[in-house]
Amino acid sequence: MDWIALLLGLLGLLLLALFLYWQLVIAEGAYLGSRVVVLLYDWSAHVYERIKQYDVGDEQWFLGLPLGRALELIPAPLVLDVATGTGRLPRALLRQPAFDGRVIGLDLSRRMLRHALRLTAQFAGRLTYVWQDAARLPFGDDTFDAVTCLEALEFVPDPRAVLAELVRVLRPGGVLVVTNRVGREARFLPGRAFPRAQFEHVLRGLPLEEAKVRPWQVDYDLAWAIKAGEPRGGGVRPLLEIMRCPACGGRLARQAGAFRCTNCARTYPVAGDGVIEMAGSIQYTPPQR
């Protein structure tokens, strides 16, 4: 009898260990909510680059160069990198001699952004970092010449909604670059990673044209697409012109060390390191009448 209880106990522990491994290691907290995902990235931010071991040459060849080429006819393009992490995409793109634009990197892990700042210090004048959730991009419609989101869709609660957000802020004629998780572990990420044909179908449901999904890395496909519509706008513009309040969509105004929503009066501080802190969105002050 004791043996049976012991075996059942061990089996229970094994199942618990497998469950935790799935939830915390493979899914990186994806099914436990964005807070857990961000907590895990905050904890591991200092070892992220060591784990990933991005090769500078590969990053140039497979990321910086093709994106730079896709934008070469646009004077001073404006690029948004969502879930920028430690600034992988900004580094690859800003190293391109032909790229003369600006990049905004957005992430929900404040510590990942701290490492991004350090690793992209040489490009400081051409980069802005925003601490915010990808689910509510704090920008107006049709704003960016390119929007990228690499190795992150599988960690957000609603990847389809984030995809729609990415396309919303992309201007017609702009370039979308997104990854979709594939490979062995993708089957343990139901609803977050899509089989290739299904991902193509999801992209077809958005106002995009020329969408192409191609194998990229062992664990990721890479999709390139163009936003449908008459190409217009584009180029670097002042932050006040393009940023919107993530809570109400109102326009922002500058005040000492912060941005303030002209509609709902929420304020978003600019931290000492220059990061615009929207996610920690602070006290609510009712609009003045």
Ligand SMILES: C[S@@+](CC[C@H](N)C(=O)[O-])C[C@H]1O[C@@H](n2cnc3c(N)ncnc32)[C@H](O)[C@@H]1O
């Ligand atoms: C695997 S990393 C990818 C980072 C970078 N794009 C790269 O390719 O190296 C995933 C990133 O997504 C960010 N992330 C996860 N959920 C997010 C959300 N809801 N909004 C914004 N960023 C998020 C994490 O903080 C992390 O930096």
